[in-house]
Amino acid sequence: MAELVTDYLEGALPLHRRLAVNLHLFRCPACTRYFDQMRRTIALLRRIRPPAPPEAVEEAVLRRLADARAGIDQEGHDRGGAAEP
Incomplete structure (x- = not known):
């Protein structure tokens, strides 16, 4: 049962x-x-609501998303244009 x-x-x-x-x-x-x-x-x-991520994590994720849109890889190198959607 x-x-x-x-x-x-x-x-x-x-x-x-x-x-x-x-x-x-x-x-x-x-x-x-x-x-x-x-x-x-x-x-x-x-x-129960999930806890909010620490501010530093949220900032890091948003920064990586912005970099990806701008065509910058994780090491800070320009990939020559915006990332493909």
Whole structure:
């Protein structure tokens, strides 16, 4: 039953499998508790926002993107024009 929890909670199971899981959950308090715990865990995880990258990393990425657009390689050498899209 545990292998079906994600597909069940995301609504990805075919109807016949979903009905079978529903019947099992109706009869099995242990699985019902497990599914409820997973439902709450998934809801909490969806609320977490990834941390912002350190400013130095963001600046380095933006600089490399600008250099690539200007045709400059990582060593600072001009490649003779803008990079291909």
